[in-house]
């Protein structure tokens with residue numbers, strides 16, 4: 487076991503843990519944001535640099551600090567390491583700069599984008615971004631592309647996190663799309679258009695942190711904050727069948743995997759569950775999904791109180807008034 | 809208890825004198841007051857022939873703006889509906905097709921857009937929420953009507969026509985007007 491201190495909180499972790507995962511073990515505000523790292527995808531991380539942290543003490547044996555900020559998602563902890571995230575002014579400054587870089591070519595057309603309301607980049611720039619842009623040059627523009635019947639690619643919005651590439655490689659049998667070219671002109675592309683018809687290809691929608699890959703069956707149908715999220719499951723031979731239904735009235739508008747607090751799905755679901763079963767009768771509904779109160783999706787969604795410690799005193803008061 | 813004003817009269821049950829019992833002087837006095845008002849300045853207004861001046865930023869009926877070349881600005885983002893405290897706004901979005909570039913500004917547009925004027929409290933939060941400068945409240949008022957259904961205003965009533973454009977520049981702050989001059993931003997082109 488290795489002892490590591492992150493923002494003055496010490497924790498013991500196993501050898502081979504990254505700083506980001508150690509921070510996630512602690513949880514709370516000190517977890518660095520991550521745009522490209524995805525714990526369920528091997529090899530992901532190290533692309534976007536939003537997770538940069540400062541290492542003040544490298545290890546017990548070598549107490550010198552590291553000369554530059556390091557990406558926490560791909561740096562392993564060492565015994566006696568001291569890491570600074572939100573306690574370091576420098577980290578916050580540079581994170582601001584990174585967000586500005588990510589947004590250089592980003593259209594920020596959130597009013598049109600289907601991801602708005604559940605977008606990691608929106609959250610990130612809301613928390614760390616500048617209020618206005620300093621970039622006045624033309625942004626690069628691509629026409630939207632269809633990846634088969636069900637998936638739409640808006641290359642404009644892509645931040646080149648490579649998550650979808652890893653997902654296609656690791657959870658589908660064969661990868662048919664990848665990143666072409668390099669640097670400023672790099673783009674996600676299928677070599678043969680309309681070729682993504684693998685059983686699990688839909689998961690690239692869920693892993694995309696932005697609105698670059700979106701569900702065509704949900705395209706412009708509704709905004710996420712007007713829909714109601716319900717946990718549901720069904721018997722499925724191909725996957726666990728555990729999903730979230732995004733409903734409006736009695737209609738299912740969209741089906742996704744269940745995402746945890748870091749925006750990562752708990753289990754990948756198959757295309758049958760995602761695209762084909764949009765009748766309420768296909769599903770066993772477990773109940774309303776818990777949505778963080780800070781999320782816009784929780785707007786106008788009222789929950790029945792079940793916590794007795796809250797209900798009891800109110801009940802007493804109401805009876806008194808009657 | 810002390811009086812708030814000195815205008816109140818103490819009511820008493822004292823017997824009226826003969827002079828008072830005749831009533832006639834009181835009637836004449838009342839007629840005189842009524843008659844004298846004929847020559848005073850009127851306080852009422854002959855609505856609807858006459859109207860009071862409206863403030864430039866009066867919050868009345870909404871308008872959905874078009875841009876300089878006549879494309880609808882609204883992109884059906886739903887932020888107005890989200891901001892609306894009265895839940896008066898509903899919309900259905902649609903995708904812009906090839907050949908409709910002159911009709912809609914963005915890739916997505918509002919196929920239907922409805923405001924229920926009975927629910928609306930004319931708070932103007934929709935105007936504030938709109939990222940596309942599409943919806944504004946105007947000096948026009950919403951007329952009364954007989955059917956509830958007639959208070960649900962659709963796009964036919966809300967979208968402005970090109971030959972009868974509504975000036976909203978008075979409603980925008982100096983900073984916004986200044987920002988709009990910067991043509992480097994795609995938003996302003």
Ligand code: SF4
Nearest residue numbers: 595596599605696697
């Ligand atoms: S990807 Fe996110 S930040 Fe970009 S336009 Fe869509 S919602 Fe906005």
Ligand code: SF4
Nearest residue numbers: 892928929931932934
């Ligand atoms: S003025 Fe206020 S109440 Fe009326 S539609 Fe706009 S936000 Fe809703």
Ligand code: SF4
Nearest residue numbers: 882883885886888938
């Ligand atoms: S009027 Fe503005 S806020 Fe409302 S949907 Fe249209 S663009 Fe969005």
Ligand code: FES
Nearest residue numbers: 522532534535559
């Ligand atoms: S999450 Fe670490 S570099 Fe992207």
